[in-house]
């Protein structure tokens with residue numbers, strides 16, 4: 001019994017009506033996640049986890065190509081470790097879950113479930129690093145981390161999430177800073193070229209930097225509802241953790257010195273960005289590079305032609321998959337072609353091929369793009385090249401569209417009134433002058449609800465005065481409401 | 484300053500002197516792990532973690548080829564969940580760590596850090612499975628798990644360890660049992676063909692089965708000290724968890740039925756087996772398929788020939804890596820060739836190539852096998868084929884040697900005295916008749932220190948009487964001292 005062609009579309013609230021509901025509708029309808037019976041936790045269902053696996057594979061390759069190796073450190077961190085870096089403990093203490101009993105006994109020292117691993121890794125590095133010959137140490141870890149957040153949202157902010165955290169140690173500040181920049185560039189390359197999401201690169205203000213860092217660099221992305229999302233961060237930790245954990249080395253000049261460390265991470269929240277940057281009222285839209293299925297073949301036409309059409313469709317599937325294109329076919333007879341069209345659009349598959357008897361006889365096949373909805377008949381003898389070319393086009397077009405949206409929604413504010421007006425009525429990123437005083441930054445946060453996203457490395461313009469106090473601006477800063 | 488050629492060998496206790504110390508010496512000297520500052524936890528250092536990554540890749544491919552998909556479920560499990568399967572709670576309760584506080588507040592319900600995920604996955608499956616159309620559910624999870632063990636040993640038994648746990652749900656018992664068997668066969672194939680470790684396949688006795696399972700299948704391996712190690716398990720859980728968590732489906736006959744579930748897992752303890760099956764007094768010995776580096780090239784000869792030799796060695800490296808062989812070169816001048824020979828033998832690299840000026844002029848290169856120590860000069864124009872062939876030979880030879888050792892140390896006991904004598908004086912696996920009574924099994928455990936490993940699917944012989952009580956034997960059982 002074919003299901004109704006349109007039934008599921010009703011399940012997705014239009015973005016214009018309620019973006020938050022649209023988001024939840026889409027991730028549930030596309031079967032990416034489910035709520036777990038533990039506060040603020042989700043289950044990553046196979047279709048959601050497959051997206052994370054694709055990210056992992058891409059990132060892991062980039063990390064290894066730049067000389068990093070994977071390792072694994074314990075989930076539990078003794079309470080005393082958090083006391084060794086003052087800012088760090090203040091930043092993370094409110095969010096920690098504590099193991100107080102184990103194996104039927106009360107523990108002498110409470111164990112935190114890791115929110116991030118600078119402390120325990122710092123403790124180990126102090127033992128591994130003795131001489132300049134042991135440097136640099138370039139290690140990455142794929143792991144689960146926990147932060148007991150008050151307000152949670154699937155993928156974007158959950159009590160437990162998955163991420164990678166890189167932790168490196170260097171002989172000099174210059175080297176460590178170069179590493180911090182290198183990793184930010186790797187994240188930028190990954191997010192822009194693999195996920196087709198344009199980013200705003202810059203440095204966090206002191207109020208927004210990582211607890212314990214000297215400086216934090218970030219890439220920020222703009223969601224379709226005009227809110228920003230921090231996509232990845234890379235921290236130069238200076239000698240803060242080195243001093244807290246006594247990570248010293250004997251340098252070539254025979255002096256004992258503290259190392260300079262970095263850390264950098266990207267998490268499953270990037271999946272939220274992927275959905276909110278590209279999705280539309282029809283559902284998910286996946287850039288070809290990350291799409292687990294890039295092409296879906298759907299045989300159509302009357303029952304009497306079925307066998308001939310399916311045989312032909314199977315042949316096309318074989319030809320396409322020989323080019324290492326991820327292609328599938330849905331020849332299920334329990335659902336109608338119309339239902340399938342909607343279903344796979346909703347799941348964000350970049351290309352649909354409709355194979356029917358008439359096109360078949362004409363030596364062609366109908367191809368539909370998810371990004372534009374364009375439909376075209378293509379010659380079967382050019383099938384592989386056309387599909388290959390189109391996947392490249394779609395990837396580029398999705399990036400271009402997102403880039404255009406980000407540009408149209410990046411504005412410059414000469415005054416506080418202007419800043420406030422844009423944030424309240426248009427959202428998006430707003431560049432404003434800042435004197436460097438925390439008070440002015442906090443004023444903006446309190447009065448407009450926007451936070452500083454970062455200080456761009458290459459600002460579109462250099463603003464002269466702080467929009468709050470009117471003194472000379474030290475920096476031009478991106479502000480936005482954010483997730 | 485070249486380090487002394489032999490210095491490190493002193494750091495490894497001979498196996499014959501003290502096998503346990505040998506094991507710890509090797510894993511520390513080969514830099515596979517370090518002790519963590521949390522009781523019973525270790526750090527997987529890059530060289531150790533790389534072995535696990537290789538296992539993951541191999542297993543993940545096999546799981547996906549058989550239709551399984553990855554997902555991720557929460558780390559924390561509410562206390563009440565453990566009450567829903569009686570045997571399960573009894574089995575795991577003594578080993579659980581409990582989170583009792585989070586985000587600055589005492590939790591209303593304690594959360595266990597997962598020791599295994601049957602309960603929370605059962606809870607989710609109850610919501611995902613409604614109809615026979617939803618079956619089978621074939622999901623796997625790569626995760627960290629925690630069991631607060633009293634006695635720990637690196638890799639073999641640690642408070643936190645890494646593993647995969649497959650969890651499937653089926654409409655019928657037959658299907659679920661077929662899945663359980665299929666996964667045991669996949670583990671067998673992986674352990675025997677990839678890790679070159681022969682295994683004893685069979686079913687666990689009721690006393691040794693997984694807490695909550697109807698039946699547990701296992702593969703067991705024999706370490707060089709004569710002790711057994713459980714390498715992987717696959718459980719048919721019947722309807723136990725389905726009933727505990729109300730996982731029901733509407734079948735084709737319009738009846739509501741409980742599903743049949745399975746679970747199966749292999750963990751980082753397999754790395755302990757890898758080391759203890761193949762290692763020797765010179766250190767690690769890695770089968771070529773898992774070795775992160777399969778061939779190590781070491782340029783030798785006088786300083787004045789150095790440049791010419793290194794250039795030539797680089798050329799050989801390029802040629803070999805074109806065949807997708809994992810090859811590295813150590814041209815470091817701070818350490819002597821002799822030191823390098825020992826170092827890479829200790830690290831278990833299957834093949835060493837010594838490249839010197841005289842061999843070079845003769846159109847040959849010296850090749851040394853880690854498994855046999857054999858040294859041979861080979862013609863450079865046959866280099867790639869020879870290395871490729873040899874890697875295959877080494878893999879097979881390591882399996883053959885381990886298989887021979889396992890066979891020589893598998894004995895049949897006709898009486899309790901004989902069983903006890905073998906266990907105390909020779910160790911290894913001992914097959915003995917068993918009446919099926921738990922009391923007889925416990926008697927053997929208490930009096931000999933050996934536990935039942937499994938009831939082989941294809942026993943070498945069918946024994947007639949129980950070695951403890953003398954009644955008719957229902958099964959022939961493998962007994963061994965074990966890790």
Ligand SMILES: [Zn+2]
Pocket residue numbers: 434435436437440466467468469470471
């Ligand atoms: Zn100001």
Ligand SMILES: [Zn+2]
Pocket residue numbers: 917918919920923949950951952953954
């Ligand atoms: Zn008996």
